Amino acid sequence: MSQIQSNLRRSAWADWWEGTRRTDIWWTLAWFDIVLRYRRSMLGPIWLTLSMGAMIGGMGPLYSSLFGTELSTFFPHLTLGIIFWSFFSSMVADSCNAFVGSANYLKQGYFPISLFVWRSMARNLIQFGHQIVLYVPVALWAGITLSWSALLFIPAFVLVLINAQALGLALGLVCTRFRDVTQIVTSVMQMLMFLTPVFWLPSSLPGRAKYILYNPFAQMLDLLRTPLMGGIAEAHSWWGIGAWTVGTVVASSLLFAKYRRRVVYWL
Numbered sequence: 001m002s003q004i005q006s007n008l009r010r011s012a013w014a015d016w017w018e019g020t021r022r023t024d025i026w027w028t029l030a031w032f033d034i035v036l037r038y039r040r041s042m043l044g045p046i047w048l049t050l051s052m053g054a055m056i057g058g059m060g061p062l063y064s065s066l067f068g069t070e071l072s073t074f075f076p077h078l079t080l081g082i083i084f085w086s087f088f089s090s091m092v093a094d095s096c097n098a099f100v101g102s103a104n105y106l107k108q109g110y111f112p113i114s115l116f117v118w119r120s121m122a123r124n125l126i127q128f129g130h131q132i133v134l135y136v137p138v139a140l141w142a143g144i145t146l147s148w149s150a151l152l153f154i155p156a157f158v159l160v161l162i163n164a165q166a167l168g169l170a171l172g173l174v175c176t177r178f179r180d181v182t183q184i185v186t187s188v189m190q191m192l193m194f195l196t197p198v199f200w201l202p203s204s205l206p207g208r209a210k211y212i213l214y215n216p217f218a219q220m221l222d223l224l225r226t227p228l229m230g231g232i233a234e235a236h237s238w239w240g241i242g243a244w245t246v247g248t249v250v251a252s253s254l255l256f257a258k259y260r261r262r263v264v265y266w267l
Contacts, residue, residue, distance in 0.1 A: 018112040
């Protein structure tokens with residue numbers, strides 16, 4: 001009991017670091033989540049690749065015709081758009097249930113709550129790894145040549161992970177206390193999918209609608225997708241995501257420091 005009490009009196013930083021450094025726990029839990037999801041399946045997680053490939057293969061020629069765009073130009077854009085948006089949306093959805101879905105662990109003993117946000121992130125990273133491989137044959141078919149700018153994908157992806165951790169803590173806390181927020185977040189993500197250039201090209205927007213590209217998901221998608229297509233992301237995307245990251249980390253830190261001890265009582 002004294003150990004539990006001392007753990008509860010830890011600072012927010014110590015609590016976060018304790019959960020972060022236990023990669024052996026959260027990575028194993030994340031892998032077991034994937035294994036259990038495809039239990040008794042012959043192909044296992046390969047279904048993640050096949051189902052995503054079937055959707056991209058079906059939508060590519062159709063949307064290329066609808067928008068009157070050359071398939072070799074549109075197909076890589078659509079492929080990366082769908083893969084990254086799937087990663088974003090699943091990360092946000094899992095963040096809302098990071099603590100609710102881990103209630104059994106949290107109720108039975110002391111665990112740093114950041115551990116379960118890392119578990120959610122690791123699970124989505126495994127899924128992302130099974131899906132991003134689809135871009136390789138698409139890029140080869142489209143004849144995309146990567147340059148030094150492709151290295152900008154690395155800092156962009158680091159920013160995504162920082163935001164995922166911060167949003168995971170914030171949304172996990174809020175959605176554990178107010179369960180209706182999960183439905184609100186789901187509805188907002190569905191709306192943002194159409195306001196983000198996932199299925200359409202930014203160049204097709206009229207001048208008066210360019211403000212849509214300033215939403216954080218559009219900017220994040222620009223930072224990740226453009227380097228992998230041989231280009232350089234817009235400067236406003238770096239500035240926008242930088243400011244968004246600072247705001248998200250600050251808000252998340254304040255919520256985590258104040259309410260992390262109440263999670264077990266809200267479950």
